[in-house]
Amino acid sequence: MADFLLELLSEEIPARMQVKASADLARMFEARLGDAGLRAESLETFATPRRLALIARGLPAETETVREERRGPRADAPDAAIAGFLRSTGLSREQLEEREDKKGGRTLFATIERPGRSTASVIAEAVPAIIRDFPWPKSMRWGGDSLSAESLRWVRPLQGIVALLGEEIVPFDVAGVRSGAATVGHRFHHPGAITIGSANDYVEKLRACHVVLDPAERRRIIADGAAAAASAAGLVLVEDDGLLAENAGLTEWPVPLLGGFDPAFLDVPREVIQLTMRTNQKYFACVDADGALAPSFVCVANVEASDGGAAIVDGNRKVLAARLADARFFWEQDLKVPLEQRTEKLSGIVFHERLGTLGEKVERVARLAQWMVQERIVRGADPAHVEAAARLAKADLGTELVGEFPELQGLIGSYYARAQGQPDSVVEAIRDHYRPAGQGDAVPTSPVTVAVNLADRLDTLVGFFSIGERPSGSRDPFALRRAALGFLQILIRSGLRVPLGDMLVQTAVLLIVSRMGALSSVSFPDLLDSDDHEHEITAEVGSFTYRHGDHVVVRWNSALTPNIERGKLIEEATDLSEAVLEFLADRLKVQQREAGVRHDLIDAVFSLGGEDDLVRVLARVKALQAFVETAEGTDLLAGYKRATNILKKEDWDEDGIPWHQPSFDLAAEEAELIQALDAQEPRAKMALEDEEFERAMAALARLRAPVDAFFDKVTVNDPDAVKRRARLNLLARMRTLVDQVADFSKIEG
Structure with missing residues (x-):
């Protein structure tokens, strides 16, 4: 048995590509050798900015016959x-x-x-094929051969190949680069050639030449060294795993160094300073004991300097000072223009070529957010603050700072809004109207923020659904799944009892009217108390109102919108509403499954249909899960399925027939089940009306013993047709009651 070492030396490999490249090298090597009947006992891979390496342990000398x-x-x-x-x-x-x-x-x-082949000959064929087929995200050709489309492509020019099986070189050639046993150490500390004896001395020989091969070890060196440097100055390092990995991918011999910048720059928002250091310079930030940003940074050098790094720190300080000066200039220039004026620019920024400008989107979002507050869907928000926040939320997209740092949109707007005297609730809504942006992000709960945030997400979802841009498979170019997930998180976190059907129709109507250029004709009448609002159009003098569910959706001034085809508009709005509601329901199922809720219980509740209050759905699912995990729930589910199977076999569907007491003498168990249904049916229905789902489940639990006894002692398919019919109807009655709580046929077990 022998170990094989492969090192591919090149110019600098981008840090973001190194992890995947290591995995791809192991996968491709294992597959190529597997095709020849070879298998290593273990594989190790390494990646640095200049090299990609692999060690295959325990390879046989040849393949089997x-x-x-x-x-x-x-x-x-x-x-x-x-x-x-x-x-x-x-x-x-x-x-x-x-x-x-x-x-x-x-x-x-x-x-x-x-006959078996030597392992060396298999490797000599496999490695050149791996190099030529390697799936770099971006690659290049170089030198004179690059004039040909058939020339080798690699991430950066390939400079050397080490290929050793045991202590012997495996000879092959790739685009003029011969395999051998020589490599190089650190670019500055040991630029000369190094001869590798075998895989056994590779790691330590390179370490002696100032190259740490293991990325995990380089990350530990940086993390410990950066924290120690900050601590020595009485500061605390701001941890950043992404930055840690990036610096490990930029260095072969990492040396963390502490530097500082002019405290006057701290007048610039903290996030701008941190992002300037992180994005442009790859520096770690530091905070003081109170958590305030300190005028210090930790950079990571790729060399152990003779002066302790003083010159390196000074050079980095100068570069950072120039970057921060630019950021401060943008900040000060942006402050000179009120956010209200910046909203004018939004009409010149295209949101989507088929959905109009950002200015049009902002107008829709403002009207939708106002409607939510007026209809008391979102309670406790000042309508004036909601309108101001909705109209200013996107204004920072026209600022210099957001142009430089797009990831700060919303946050920068909140700084400008506070500096320009906007109320706290408006500032908070501008800052948080994109949240949550991903897993683990904060979920806003303040009423003004919730109204603007929900309106913005609904407008995005309905808008893209209206032009056929719906997510499918892995394709979701407009991040609609993330928008939906954020929408659901806000509803659940805030406990909002929202009529999604009404909200979606309202959103769709505003979108369609906006597309017609008639948004100015829309107004919001007061909430009307009427029981007959389902898809109703009320014509009035000079206007007409469309109602949906319990909420007035919108009123048009028909003199200003003579070209609106009412029936077509309402049909399109309703279709969009149903499509987006189905999408949100699917996202809720995924979210709850990931949270540990059984998928069959979610399906059992959603199968009831006609439910668009997601908070109520989740309350019902939670109560159902608690119930089915009890002995009563398990037994009732078994009884329900037995009853359902009997009814299905008999093709019996008498749910709609009013229950009548049988005229014949009842068996004791039969009478007991009827009495239990008589007692628990009204209790379950009342509990459901009161949305006390645990109480509804408790009512069902009291059916367990009577149902068990009924099946043990009573013959359903009695020869007497009258008894048979009455008993089938009794089972149908039980099934109907249970199905009002959830569709138990969807529950596994």
């Missing part, structure tokens, strides 16, 4: 057929074996023996 038996034509087949078979096997006629087949005839068989 392979014996293959191949069936040929019949022995009395035409000569041409037999000759073709001989050519394919490389054998002579005498080397074939005749065997009697099932039909009494004679069939030819060939036994082909392929």
Whole structure:
């Protein structure tokens, strides 16, 4: 057994590509050797800015001899057929074996023996193929050969290859680069050639030449060294795993160094300073004991300087000072223009070519957020603050700072809003109207923020659904799944009891009217108390109102919108509402499954249909999960499924027929079940009306014993047709009651 070492030396490999490249190298090497019948006991991979390496431990000296038996034509087949078979096997006629087949005839068989190959020869074929097929996200050609499209592509110019099996070089050539045993150490500390003896001395020999091969070890060195440097100055390092990994991918011999910048720059928002250091310079930030940003940074050098790094720190300080000066200039220039004026620019920024400008989107979002407050869907918000926040939320997209740092949109707007005297609730809504932006992000709960945030997400979802840009498979170019997930998180976190159907129709109507250029004709009448609002159009003098569910959706001034086809508009709005509601329901199922809720229970509640209050859905699911995990729930589910199977087998569907007490003498168990249903049916219905789902489940739990006893003692398919019909109707009654709580047929078990 022997170990194989492969090192691919090149110019600098981007840090973001190194982790995947290591995984790809191991995967491709294992697959190539596997095709030849070879398997290593273990594989190790390493990546630095200048090299990609692999060690395969425990490879045999050669592949095993392979014996293959191949069936040929019949022995009395035409000569041409037999000759073709001989050519394919490389054998002579005498080397074939005749065997009697099932039909009494004679069939030819060939036994082909392929001797084992040396592992070195397999590797010599495999590695060049891996190099040529390597899936870099971006690659390049170089040198004179690059004029040909057939020349080698690599992430950066390939400079050397180490290929050692045991202590022997595995010879091969890739685009003029010969394999060997020589590599180089650190670019500055040990630029000369190093001869590697075998895989066993590779890691330590490079370490002696100032190259730490293991990325995890480099991350530890940086994390510990940066924290120690900050601590020595009485500061605390701001941890950043992404920045840690990036610096580990930029250095072969990392040396963390503490530096400082002019405290006057701290007048610039903290996030701008941190992002300037992180994005432009790859520096770690530091905070003082109170958590305030300190005028200090930790940079990571790739060299152990003779002066302790003083010159490196000074150079980095100067570069950072220039970056921060630019940021402060943008900040000060932006402050000179009120956010209200910046909203004018939004009409010139395209949101989507088929959905209009950002200015049009902002107008829709403002009206939708106002409507939510007016209709008391979102309670406790000042309508004036909601309108101001909605209209100013996107204004910072026209600022210099957001142009430089797009990831700060919303946050920068909140700084400007506070500096320009906007109320706290408006500032908070501008800052948080994009949240949550991902897993673990804060979920806003203040009323003004919630109204603007929900309106913005609904407008995005309905808008892209209206132009056919719905997520499918892994395709979601406009991050609609993330928008939906954030929407659901806000609803659940805030406990909002929102009529999603009404909200979605309202959003769709505003979008359609906006597309017609008639948004100015829309107004919001007061909330009307009427029981007959379902898809109703009320014509009035000079206007008409469309109502949906319990909420007035919108009123048009029909004199200003003579071209609106009312029926077509309402049909389109309703179709969009139903499509987005189905999408949100699917996202809720995914979210709850990831949170540990059983998928079958979610399906059981959603199968009831007609439910658009997601908070109520989750309350019902939670109560159902608690119930089915009890002994009563398990037994009732078994009884329900037994009853359902009997009814299905008998093709019995009498749910809609009013229950009548049987006229014949009842068995004791039969009478007990009827009494239990008489007692628990009104209790369950009242509990459901009161949305006390645990109480509804408790009512169902009291059916457990009567149902068990009924099946134990009563014959449903009685020869007497009257008894049989009455007992089937009794089971149907039980099924109907249970199905009002959830569709138990969807529950597993």
